[in-house]
Amino acid sequence: MKLVTAVVKPFKLDEVKEAVKVVGITGLTVSQVRGFGRTGGHIEVFRGKEYTFDFVDKLQIEIICTDEIVEDLLEAIVAAARTDTVGDGMAWVTDIEHVVRIRTNERGPQAL
Amino acid sequence: MKLVTAVVKPFKLDEVKEAVKVVGITGLTVSQVRGFGRTGGHIEVFRGKEYTFDFVDKLQIEIICTDEIVEDLLEAIVAAARTDTVGDGMAWVTDIEHVVRIRTNERGPQAL
Amino acid sequence: MKLVTAVVKPFKLDEVKEAVKVVGITGLTVSQVRGFGRTGGHIEVFRGKEYTFDFVDKLQIEIICTDEIVEDLLEAIVAAARTDTVGDGMAWVTDIEHVVRIRTNERGPQAL
């Protein structure tokens, strides 16, 4: 079992969701994060004073999947999340030792 | 050392916290996430227009623990977080190579 | 490739960011989390009723890096995030199997 984590531009969420459904994913977990990278931040001005905002809003998507579909999943994510502009984000894969579906206490691939 | 991650229903947080204390856990980290799965979302209507909300609020709990208690911990989490209704969430385990307690710079199991 | 995750006090974010830049990191992802540990919470009182807040605001910083610099990175984080008071947080390292930079579809170390 693998955990695929992707940091993407916020407005790409729905497209990524649709894309991963196609490769057989039925669930995912999203969190709001902020990223720092090549993008650079932006400036805001309040009452004449400038403030630099270094971090950019991103969404982090976590998907658990079986070993076989990892590669397809990565490709689907990259295809859906890509805009070819700076700040498109990263995706990475880590290994998972156990998975449990809490409702059923099923373990391993059945848990998905 | 292992990292146990659980995605649970928000109102279960305190029960999970109490349950994992029993198996010897002294710390944990929580973040607000939204999940997509079998649950389905809900609808809201603003000024006559319907909006579908696909994602459901969840909490993600991350706990670092020693290898020995992983199994007990998982069971404790499942027992506490379970409501037997759809949307109870997932828990999974990944391996951790190093842990550091920042205040003391202690490494490994002492860090916990 | 490794993923270094650190849970730190919120006001330490900028210092950690500067410190990890020095060891060659060019990107990172931050999320807002709440931690439970030795620190204990605080009390608030609304209309004469006391509420206990068990969880303390923290930031979770995730950094992907090559295997070589993990040790330097950990040290940099600990040095920057440490205040020597309770609640300084934890850092941990997990292994990563693949990394992709979404914009370029580069894999592995070049993705960073």
Next chain:
Amino acid sequence: MLDAATNIPYPSWLNPGDNTWQLVAATLVGLMSLPGLAVLYGGLVRKKWIVNTMLMTFSAFSLTLIVWMLWGYNMAFGPLSHFGSTGSFWSGFIGHFEPLATASSEQGQAVSGANTLIPFHFPTATLAYFQFVFAAITPILFLGALVGRLKFKAWLLIVPLWISMVYCVNAALLWGGGFFAQKGAVDYSGGYVIHLSAGVAAFVGAWMVGPRRWQDRENAFPSNLMMVAVGAGILWLGWNGFNGGDPFYAGADAAAAVLNTNVATAAGLLTWLFWDMFVSKQKKPTFLGAINGMICGLVAITPSAGWVNGVGAIVVGVVASSIVWIAWNYVSKLRPFSKIDDALGVVYTHGFAGLTGGLLVGILADPSMVEYGVKGPYKGAGNFHVAGWFYGHSFHQLWEQFLAAVWIICWTAFGTFVVFTVVKFLVGGLREDEETLREGDIAIHEEEAFPEPTFGEPVLTPSHTHTDNV
């Protein structure tokens, strides 16, 4: 020719200064409900109940006005119905059942038992509107006890029934020239008819509706203290109309009532602040405590605003705020208070404070404070003032105040019980079901107070399929 004194577009009984004051006072009182109480209560409930609370407030205001036009005004302030012999209770407990439908019923000179000393200087429309905003705020006040579980449809029935059965009767008896008014009980602007009654209805209502979910009670976090500040500020200054409007003329007593109202309020706020700072367990000044103290001052001065002097006003504020502080922190732990889930504590800040203020009239009213007068330069007939024990050395007024309070408490409790029982029967229960209570606004209204797209910008269809997607 262009002279204002000879070119008069209104009848000779009308004085534009008095009419203006009355309309402005009414507008200020209206603002206390919308947006005042809508956002004060919205800010005090949990986030998931904001929309429900606000919509109930707006609906109650609307429902009351329709009732008021169709029969409420004339039942409370129209000519009394004399069901019994003159002077008896039955001859003075309710007006006539009659709508305000015609032109003359709006534009004719106001005539009401509310003031028989001096002819009104404004038309019925003014008096009806002024009295409406008072009627409307009463159910909105006791709504504070019921939020977080009351069925929306039940509320839509409770308001018209309660106004008709409870409010109109109490108003006719004390204000419309009815039995208690004839006996000599007084209530300057509604310490009894509005606040004590709202407090009692809150208590009985909360008992009948049952408590909120225990999770909601344990986590009864107010959602938004800035909105509480918006509402509280409007309440305070709006009360200038609430109490200042009740002499019905923009005379010296209106001004005194305004000043005294503010003085008692300032004293009430500071008193609660000091109790919190020096006596409470935490010994910290709290904002929501200060607002409670402010409301105690406002409510307690309401029955006496134009009849006490400056010193009396300070005393009213200090005493009422202290009594309510103690009730809030200690009495609330005793039965029956500990058993009944009055969500926002209306029985304390309105019930206890209104009762305290109503009784204090019997002690502190200064007979030199003239509401209307013939003495000196006054040209009107009659003279009205009230003497409390401290100045009149008689317990007479206090006794009348006491009797009226007993009536208000009993009749409101009984009437509320009847109304809620009927409504429970009509709509099948007073509570939303448990699943709905867990979700709150979204389940009941499919709205939430601060809607947000899941994250970022979700789209109904993948963006590349959109034709205008550049």
Next chain:
Amino acid sequence: MLDAATNIPYPSWLNPGDNTWQLVAATLVGLMSLPGLAVLYGGLVRKKWIVNTMLMTFSAFSLTLIVWMLWGYNMAFGPLSHFGSTGSFWSGFIGHFEPLATASSEQGQAVSGANTLIPFHFPTATLAYFQFVFAAITPILFLGALVGRLKFKAWLLIVPLWISMVYCVNAALLWGGGFFAQKGAVDYSGGYVIHLSAGVAAFVGAWMVGPRRWQDRENAFPSNLMMVAVGAGILWLGWNGFNGGDPFYAGADAAAAVLNTNVATAAGLLTWLFWDMFVSKQKKPTFLGAINGMICGLVAITPSAGWVNGVGAIVVGVVASSIVWIAWNYVSKLRPFSKIDDALGVVYTHGFAGLTGGLLVGILADPSMVEYGVKGPYKGAGNFHVAGWFYGHSFHQLWEQFLAAVWIICWTAFGTFVVFTVVKFLVGGLREDEETLREGDIAIHEEEAFPEPTFGEPVLTPSHTHTDNV
């Protein structure tokens, strides 16, 4: 010696009661724009557009006043320009181009075609200020259709041009004693001049500016329902000044207008609520629906507030709210409505409701409702009332109302088209560019409504390098 009747600090034509009423009414109307509509609209737009929407509101209010002082007031309410023979359209469509610059132009007695029956009881400053707040709210209303893509600089030009070309002409024709006023068309407080006109300008303007980004339309979540409540409450009660101020005297008709306004509004709110609860697809009561209904009631009673009786007011509220509910839910799906992105639906709640209300004057106006009178105790010259078909059994008034509506629709559509075309040319396009539209406030103003540090406490330099870092 100390007598108020003999120690008078104002001219004999001035009545302090009437002057007070007029100034207070104007202040209430001003509050409807600031903060009323600023936060109502701010709460209805997406979070990223709040600052932009609020700044446009404040700017429009300011720009209108400068125009008003320099030429607007006298173009709309000054002596007519008689470009043609007496009685013809050309002799009564616009006033003079002249500023309000001198002491006497502020402190002298008001004289205007707005009321020729009885001399005004207040100075020009009062009338000019009162009429200004009405002018100012009109572009702010139709701003609701344009938010979320209109260029900020374009707005700064649209407001003064539109006020000059569209508003001043409509006001002169219907209110300034111009052509339609002479023909007998009436508009108590602006159902046509303000609301119908704002609705039409909204529609034409939205068409010319083009739609919002499709992502913004699909995700048009209102940002903040509590702010909507704040704005809505101020609108409702502020409307007491809007309609109550329009007889220009604090007489019986002002009171009737206030009461009727509230009655129609209550009816409008409840009507929409019931449609939502019993007819809509979801069958749920919604807060934003109730607010829509409230606005329908307010707008629809505006053209008739002091001319209908209590029953009429209820009918106005029910009818207008029902018509707009149907338009909102069904007509909006038909062309051309479905093709034009009127962001907040101004064409429905102001255009349709204003038109409905304006025509209903011709049906429901009760001639017993006297705006000014000589009958009975009145001492002024003249007598003014309006008779609708129901009471007068003649379609005359309805026909006049119809003609005036046609004019307002056509002239506003034409004027808006011209103004937007000119501005488009002057500032190079009416829309912000796409990249800016994606970001909203931050791109345009470098501000956001709820700024927050990234997280925690970022610092410009590592904290240990700060000298005062203990």
Next chain:
Amino acid sequence: MLDAATNIPYPSWLNPGDNTWQLVAATLVGLMSLPGLAVLYGGLVRKKWIVNTMLMTFSAFSLTLIVWMLWGYNMAFGPLSHFGSTGSFWSGFIGHFEPLATASSEQGQAVSGANTLIPFHFPTATLAYFQFVFAAITPILFLGALVGRLKFKAWLLIVPLWISMVYCVNAALLWGGGFFAQKGAVDYSGGYVIHLSAGVAAFVGAWMVGPRRWQDRENAFPSNLMMVAVGAGILWLGWNGFNGGDPFYAGADAAAAVLNTNVATAAGLLTWLFWDMFVSKQKKPTFLGAINGMICGLVAITPSAGWVNGVGAIVVGVVASSIVWIAWNYVSKLRPFSKIDDALGVVYTHGFAGLTGGLLVGILADPSMVEYGVKGPYKGAGNFHVAGWFYGHSFHQLWEQFLAAVWIICWTAFGTFVVFTVVKFLVGGLREDEETLREGDIAIHEEEAFPEPTFGEPVLTPSHTHTDNV
């Protein structure tokens, strides 16, 4: 018999129109503080300071009123104390130390050096309340400089001491018929007594309290721009009462003052907007900049509102807004301004703007603007107007304005220094400790502005142990 002219419930010296105007004006000014400034300032501070800022505002309002009743009113507006020979400074710098405790001290006709030309048309309660809301807003204004580090208990002492020592003296000298009033210096509604004084107290106070934590200064994000809009809108329209109330009669000059106030404000807002758009580094229109400009206009027209004509009002708005824009962006970088942490910039928008406005009286006041008059149809004694250099071709008025400004600056600086020194001694330091400053509201009040359960629904005990857990 029913005639309003013969059935009068108030004394002959009372005019209900004037009394109404004065009470309404006072209510509007009260609303500027609560909720106006409470949420304006609450929206401008960091999130962690909102509760503290709002509670200080409510407390200051309350404290000032208690002081006002017990001695403040009579010290500022009661009969002067004549400590020296007539005409000397010592005979005209302060009133009597006496409470407003009796019925007659509220209901008797107002008599004050504030206006000796024409007897007041309202009772002392009206004048005392009106003057109270002005007194109360002054410390609330300079609170803006001190937020984010001032000890709460210190504030509870600063307010009563500062009102007594600084405000009452300045008010007696300029408004109570004291020395500067006798010399001919004028201040229509408080450009000096309120705004210049608040600016100076802000500056001296901020210096004495010391700067905020450097992290708080570096991250001084305003918390909520919608609340700023709510507060700003109430300020603008509330100012109709602030300046409109100061002739003390609802006459022609009140109307002119209202109109001029709005004109100057519109000009001030637009001026700042244009400086931001065309001259600032970012060349962007900003909302908070526009609000600053609005406040500059409001403050600067305050000393002259009823004495300048329409053109003068525009000039006042443009000049003051420009001067403050430059001061804000450039002078703030020079010593001593760069060294003192005036958190919300009160010294600029109130100090500089108030001084500018006060001096402009000496230049722009138009003697044709009559505040009270005998000419023509006026029946009262006396005639009051002011002539600036532009119309009177004399620098006399400017010189008097200059001298009064010097006094205000010096006495306020000295008095503020004394008060803060005394309080520092009494409560042991003016600042909260560093640990508390890091946490803000939670540490001081155990409250936060937008409380939220940790997440979801925490429960004190596991849910299955609850008896009523179904």
